[in-house]
Amino acid sequence: MAGRAILVTNNPTFLSRVPAGVEVLVLEGGARDALTAARDRVHQGWRLANHPLYGNFRPHQQPYRSLLLLPPASSGAADAESLHFLEEALQLYQSPASKVRQSLPGDLPEAMRRDCALLDRELLKATLESLH
Template sequence: MVIITNNPIVKQEITNKEILHKDITYIEILKECRNLIHKGYELLSHPLYGSVKPNETPYRSIIMKKGKNLDTNSLILIEEAIATSSKFQKNKMTPNWTQKVTDDFKVIDFDILNNTLQRIQYI
């Protein structure tokens, strides 16, 4: 299992999983996941989870695992997520939030990721 993220809290707080932390945009995180899917990885978490719109938050963390072949379901899902996120960004770019607001978005992303990790362990 690997977590692809641009959220520094994830890198700091989750030490028992492989973390691929990059200082890139939300859409670039999705594209990084797409690249991994082409290398045989599969999505374990939905790329558009939560109720925060893709043009509202700058942070995204996605859980993946190494598979054996190209997982077409993961590829379709990530391509749709990229298209949806691009559409939202085209309509309204992510605001230049204050530090307090971006800190809140980091916590929201981390909390959703942490809860997802707990649920995955029970499946």
């Protein structure tokens, strides 16, 4: 694979748990912040390697969101499918009901944060392993 993949996440436990050659961008804040940062990269030509709503969690169910982005194609154009999936996910997170019910990492007890972080890592494990 040419170039380095980027893992955009708000899950700080990923810092020491990614394969060599993957850059990690850990964001403060909630899952919506990770989705927005990934969308901004897709506008620069990056492509999603995983679906932004993996695990089928709603905004109030999972405070962490991690997105693996593959390097831009030679054209540098925004990948329409990646952009579509991210916009759909952001619409879900920006709906009036979701804004009120979003789960943020700091809102949860430490034990629950650890469990949610582990679940986020496990759901992305196969995608990360596919880079080898």
